[in-house]
Amino acid sequence: MSRGVRSRSASWPRRLGHVALILLALAFLVAFLVAPLATVFAEAFRDGVTPYLAAIRQPEARSAIRLTLLVAVIAVPLNVVFGVAAAWAMTRFDFRGKTLLGALIDLPFSVSPVISGLVYVLLFGAQGWFGPWLDAHGVKVIYAVPGLVLATIFITLPFVARELIPLMEAQGSEEEEAARVLGASGWQMFFRVTLPNIRWALLYGVLLCNARAMGEFGAVSVVSGHIRGLTTTMPLEVEMRYNEYDYVGAFAVASLLALLALLTLAVKTLLEWRYGDEIAAHAPGGH
């Protein structure tokens, strides 16, 4: 309110300065964010709609979509269960080494995606710790789906926990304690008090976790072996088509991933507007 009054009373050279700053910021946002996004769709439809549709209907594209969904369907729920468990332990109890546990949860964020894939090759690859044993039992992890799932789990591990910990810390445990005192069992308390309190933050975490799981490239590229139709997820299919100079094909698959990103941003923004206070303690309006 007072903001409007002040900007109206601002002198015209200062207002000119504001406009210049706004234009500079917008120019950067357009060049760095809008232009790449527009490029994806412009290149995908460069030769028209028919080649685009043909490119995303190819069997390799279909199997890449299926594999991407499969990997996300396994990795995301596992990280949700982990995130809830870790947030419960971190915010409801005091124990030694809590800071260390928090740092460990964050660790995958500061490890290069390539290293995240490499560590599983060193564990399960032919030369790895468990490689010979797995080989003898006919189990394939590297250059197969389990490797893709493991690398994706590693990369997306912090998302849900990171979203829940600050919120549950801020909410405190009074309601849960009340439920216990009134005779609720542990699981009753969890499903009727804890879960409803964290549902929007949980959804927010799942959204971000899923976007990264479906879009991860570096880590899965190391463990995939790039076997067409078997171990290529959508981002890997994009890479292979691009390297084969099939630009329309590459950007067609990329456009599907870009749509997923836009959808993620839309739902994320909606959640922030609608449930800002229930998502994070530090969200706008959450003070």
Add this chain to the structure above:
Amino acid sequence: MRKQVLPGFGLSFGYALTYLGLIVLLPLAALAWKATGIGVHGLIQLLSGPRTLAALRLSLFGAVLAASINAVMGLLIGWVLVRYRFPGRRLFDALVDLPFALPTAVAGIALTTLYAPNGWLGRWLEPLGIKVAYTPVGVLVAMVFVGFPFVVRTLQPVLSSLERDVEEAAESLGARRYQTFFRVILPMLAPTLLTGFALALARAVGEYGSVIFIAGNIPMRSEIAPLLIVQKLEQFDYAGAAALGVAMLLLSFLLLVLVALLQRWSNRWAERTL
């Protein structure tokens, strides 16, 4: 003691620790173990190789430069989004997170096409003698892209809670606008700005997907460290790949320690100012 009313410590703590152990700690232990297989002599030979050094240098300095650009532009854009009202503000605000949501491979091929000599932006830069695609500048552009949201998003809550009284006090005492900014606002924002800088830096050092397309990957010139790891793996040089991986982890750890020290210093600066 009061907290003992709540159940599930054993279950949640045990599960979280086991999961972390299996997914994160055991694999990283394998990395450290494999890296020792190269031996001290091999390590020195690997790390002093000109190609390795060039790649590490590019990843390191490229990331520092990209995070610095992000700090400046992130401050500007965070400021504009929080302080000014203009049409489309909410749309642009939502769009800031695009680099988080857009898969890196998609960003990589889009940036390459955009900055190629015949691309939408590349064709304007080409006559000016600026080559972006397939040069170290391209590596920088990709690193700026992936790290962009961190500074804006860490600064925004602080910017909106910034007390205007302090600025007004400074101005009523006769401070000019730039003096208010450099002597009052910047010191208050510095610790948060550094947090965003550190996050953008950590992301850029290890970035792979968006960089490899635009870099052109010319040895000694535009080849990043993570790509060398991939090449070693393709040559079945597991010990070499692991050693490079450990070297990169140590490097980013050192960088983050450095930023933490800077942050402590900037906290004191902020306290002195207020």
